Amino acid sequence: MAQSTQEILAGLAEIVNEETGLDPASVELDKSFTDDLDIDSLSMMTIVVNAEDKFGVSIPDDEVKNLKTVRDAVDFIASAQG
Amino acid sequence: MTSPAPRRVVVTGLGATTPLGGTASDTWEALLAGRSGARTMAFDWVATYQLPVTFAATIHTDPAEVLSKVETRRLDPSSQYALIAAREAWADAGTPEVEAERLGTAVGSGIGGVWTLLSQWDTLREKGPRRVFPLAVPMLMNNGPAAAVSLEFGARAGAHTPVSACASGAEAIGFGLEMIRSGRADVVICGGTEAAVHPLPIAGFAAMQALSTRNDAPELASRPYDTGRDGFVLGEGAAVVVLEAEEHAAARGARVYAEVASVGMSSDAHHIAAPEPEGAGAARAMREAVERAGLSATDIVHINAHATSTPVGDVAESTAIRRAFGADADHMPVSATKSMTGHLLGAAGALESVFTILAVANRLAPAAINVDDLDPQIDLDVVHRTHRELPSGDIAALNNSFGFGGHNVALVVRSA
Numbered sequence: 001m002a003q004s005t006q007e008i009l010a011g012l013a014e015i016v017n018e019e020t021g022l023d024p025a026s027v028e029l030d031k032s033f034t035d036d037l038d039i040d041s042l043s044m045m046t047i048v049v050n051a052e053d054k055f056g057v058s059i060p061d062d063e064v065k066n067l068k069t070v071r072d073a074v075d076f077i078a079s080a081q082g
Numbered sequence: 083m084t085s086p087a088p089r090r091v092v093v094t095g096l097g098a099t100t101p102l103g104g105t106a107s108d109t110w111e112a113l114l115a116g117r118s119g120a121r122t123m124a125f126d127w128v129a130t131y132q133l134p135v136t137f138a139a140t141i142h143t144d145p146a147e148v149l150s151k152v153e154t155r156r157l158d159p160s161s162q163y164a165l166i167a168a169r170e171a172w173a174d175a176g177t178p179e180v181e182a183e184r185l186g187t188a189v190g191s192g193i194g195g196v197w198t199l200l201s202q203w204d205t206l207r208e209k210g211p212r213r214v215f216p217l218a219v220p221m222l223m224n225n226g227p228a229a230a231v232s233l234e235f236g237a238r239a240g241a242h243t244p245v246s247a248c249a250s251g252a253e254a255i256g257f258g259l260e261m262i263r264s265g266r267a268d269v270v271i272c273g274g275t276e277a278a279v280h281p282l283p284i285a286g287f288a289a290m291q292a293l294s295t296r297n298d299a300p301e302l303a304s305r306p307y308d309t310g311r312d313g314f315v316l317g318e319g320a321a322v323v324v325l326e327a328e329e330h331a332a333a334r335g336a337r338v339y340a341e342v343a344s345v346g347m348s349s350d351a352h353h354i355a356a357p358e359p360e361g362a363g364a365a366r367a368m369r370e371a372v373e374r375a376g377l378s379a380t381d382i383v384h385i386n387a388h389a390t391s392t393p394v395g396d397v398a399e400s401t402a403i404r405r406a407f408g409a410d411a412d413h414m415p416v417s418a419t420k421s422m423t424g425h426l427l428g429a430a431g432a433l434e435s436v437f438t439i440l441a442v443a444n445r446l447a448p449a450a451i452n453v454d455d456l457d458p459q460i461d462l463d464v465v466h467r468t469h470r471e472l473p474s475g476d477i478a479a480l481n482n483s484f485g486f487g488g489h490n491v492a493l494v495v496r497s498a
Contacts, residue, residue, distance in 0.1 A: 021152035042216040049213060 002081045005029075008055065008074045015050045019043050029071040037070075057081055091262045092331050092498060093339040093439050095175025095324030097167040097273075100433060101317050101424055104143030105170055109433075110440050112422070114469065116451045118301035119423050120315045123279070131281045134288045137300035138279045139317035139424025156217055157230055158195035159277035163320035163429070164227035165234060168271050172235060175324040176336055178269055186239035186267035187232045188257040189322070190250030192428030192485070193278040195222035200282060227275045231322075239267035245428075247485030248388070250274050251321065252431025252493055256345030258325045259493075268330045273322035274432035284316060290355065292392060304425075305452035306389035306396055306418035307460045314390040317424025321433035338498040339443045342435075343478065346371030350488030357395055357484065361402025367490035368406040368480060375478065375494040379410035382494075383472050384447045384479035386438045387462075389418035390425050399482065400460045414480075415470045416462045417441065418450040431483030431491060438481040438495045445472040 003011075013024035020043060033039045039047070044067075048059050051073070057080035059067075067073045098105065101119025102112035112119075119139035128136050145162040146154050154162060168189075172178075198221040205213050220226060225243040232241035240261065244253035251274020258272030287293045294313040296303035304315040323342075331338055346367040352358035372379060388399055403411050419437050426433055441447050446469050453466035472479075478496045485491075 019152070019155070021150055045216045 002078065003055070005074055005078060008077050009070070011054055012051060012070065012073060015047050015054060019046050019050070027070055029069070029074065031070050032068055033070070051077065055081060088263050090328035090341055091259050091325050092328050092341050093323050094178070094326045094331050094336045095171040096339065096436050096439065097170030097174060098319065098321040098433055098436055099141060099143060099163050099166045100319035100321070100426065101139035101142055102422060104148065106174070106321070106436055110437070113419060113437065113448050116449065117422060118304070118451060119317060120300040120303055122300055127281045131285065133281060133284055135284055135293045135295055136297045137303065137315070138284070139315050140279055141318050156221070158198040158221040158226055160191050160195055160275050161221070161227040161230040163277055163318070164189050164273070164275035164322065165230050167273060167275070167320040167322040168231045168234065171271065171322040171324050175326070178324070178326065178334060178336065180269045180330070182236045182238040184239055184268040185235060185237040186241070186258065186261050186270040187228050187237045188242040188244065188254040188261065188270060188272040189228040189231055190244040190246070190254035190274040190428050190432070191224055191227055192245065192247045192250050192276055193283060194224035195226055196278055196280050196283060198222040200280070231271055235271060237271065246489035246491070247487050248425065248427050248430050249483040249485035249489040249491040250428035250431065251433065252435060252481060252483035252491040253347070253489070255323060255325070255342065255432060255435050255493060256347065256491060259342050259345055262325060262327050268327045270325045271322060272325060273320060274429040275320035276427040276429040277318050278427060279316055279318045287316065294391065302452055304391045304421045306387070306391040306421055306450060307457055307464050308453045309455045309457045311391045311393060311396065313392055314420065315424040317426040319426050319433070320429050321436045323432070323436060323439065340439045340498050341496040343494040343496045344371050344374035346374060346492040348490045350490065352488055355486045357398035358488070359398055359401070361398055361405050363488065364399065364402035364482070364484060364490045365406035367492040368403070368482065371480065371492040371494045375496065377478055377494065379407040381478045382407070382414050382480050383477045384438070384441055385414050385416045386434045386441065386479065386481045387416050387418055388482045388484045390420055396457070397459045399484070400462050404461055412463065414463060415447045415465045417447045417465050418453070419448060421450040421452050431481070434483065435481050435493055435495070438479050438493070441472065442477060442479050442495050442497050445474065446470070447472055
C-alpha cells in the first residue's frame with residue numbers, strides 16, 4: 001500500500017533518529033545524508049535495512065549510492081511501494 | 083651513566099559500574115556495608131536453556147539509564163560498561179588537560195563482545211547476511227572497549243587491550259603503568275570490563291564445575307576461604323582508573339588517591355585452567371612486584387586476594403602467598419571482595435585494584451562476607467566479620483589477579 005511523502009518522511013526520520021540520535025525534525029527532504037546529517041556508510045546500511053522492513057520494499061545495495069538526499073530515499077520508497 | 087629513577091605514577095581518578103553500584107563510590111560503600119551483588123537471574127533464557135546455575139552478580143545500574151540510545155545500540159555491553167566507568171574516572175580526575183598524543187588507554191576484557199557475537203550469529207541464521215548489523219565486528223572485537231574509550235577522550239598515545247582471562251583488568255593497569263614509566267604517555271585511562279552474564283559462558287563455566295550452584299541462596303554463594311565454598315559467582319561490570327605521571331598530576335594540583343608502584347607478572351605453563359598447586363608462578367609475580375616497588379615483604383600491610391571462592395583456587399593462592407612472603411604474611415590482612423561483587427572476570431583485577439587503592443587511601447581493609455567457617459587449609463589473616471584498620475604512615479598493599487591460562491599479575495599500591 002502506497003504511503004504519502006509525509007508518511008514516508010516521518011517513518012524515515014524515526015529510523016534515522018533510532019540509528020543516529022538525530023532530532024527527527026532535522027530529517028528534511030533536501031538534506032544530504034552524508035553532508036548535512038553526517039551519516040556514514042555503516043549507519044546508512046542499517047537505515048536502509050530498517051527502511052526495507054518498515055516500508056515493505058526492497059532497496060538493492062546498488063541503489064543505496066544513489067540515495068544522496070532524504071528526498072531521494074523517500075521517492076525511491078514511494079515508487080517501490082507504488 | 084646511571085639510569086634515572088623511574089617516573090612515579092599516581093592514581094587521580096576512579097570509576098566503576100558493578101553489581102554493587104553504578105559508581106566507584108557507591109560500590110565501595112556497598113562493599114563496606116557487606117552487601118552481596120548476587121541475585122537470581124530474571125532472564126527468560128535461564129529456563130530456556132535449563133542452565134544449572136540460575137543466579138549471577140548482575141550489573142546494578144542498567145547502562146540504558148546512563149548512556150544515550152545510540153550509544154547502547156552501537157556498543158556491545160562490554161564497551162558500554164567500560165565507557166561508563168571511564169567517564170566517571172575521567173570526571174573524578176578533574177578532566178585533566180593533556181595533549182592527545184600523551185594520553186593513552188588500556189582496557190582489558192576476558193571474553194569480549196559475546197552478546198554481539200552470538201546475537202548476530204542468530205541474526206545471520208534467522209534472517210540472512212544482509213540483516214547482520216554493519217557494526218557487528220567492531221562491536222564484538224575484544225579491543226572494542228579500549229577503542230571506545232580512546233575515541234571518547236581523543237587518546238592518541240595508544241589504545242591497548244591486554245587479554246589474560248581474569249587477570250586482564252590488572253594487566254591493563256600494569257600496562258598503563260609501563261606506558262607512563264617508559265615515557266610513551268603522561269596519562270593513561272586503564273582498567274577492565276566484562277559483560278558475560280550470557281547463557282554460553284555460564285554453561286561453559288558450569289561444565290567446568292567452576293561455578294557455585296547454590297541456587298537457593300545466591301547471596302551466600304560467593305564465600306572465599308569458607309569451608310562451604312563450591313565455586314565462583316559470575317559477575318559483570320567495569321572498573322577504570324586514571325593513572326598519571328606524578329609531576330603531571332602535581333603541576334595541575336590534582337587530588338591523588340595513591341601511587342601504583344609496580345606490577346609483577348608471570349605465567350604458570352602448568353595447565354590451561356587449573357592453578358599450579360605449589361603457587362610458584364603466582365609467588366614469583368608477587369615477589370617481583372614488591373621488589374620492583376623497591377619494597378620488602380614487611381612493607382606490605384594488606385592484600386586484596388584473587389579469592390574467587392573455588393575450592394582449589396583459594397588454597398592455591400594461600401599457598402602462593404606463603405611461598406612468596408613466608409612468616410611476613412602474618413601481618414598482611416587479606417580481603418576477599420569477590421564475596422560481595424562476584425567474579426567480574428576481565429574486570430575483576432581492575433575493580434580489585436580500585437578497592438586496593440581505596441583501602442590504602444582510607445586505611446581500611448574491607449571484611450569479606452560469608453566466611454562463617456574459615457577453611458583450616460587457608461593459612462592467611464583473612465579479614466572477615468569486621469573491617470581492619472590499616473597502619474598510618476607510608477603503607478603499601480598488593481592486589482593479586484590470576485587468569486585461566488596460568489596468568490599471574492600482582493600490583494603494588496602505595497600510599498601517596
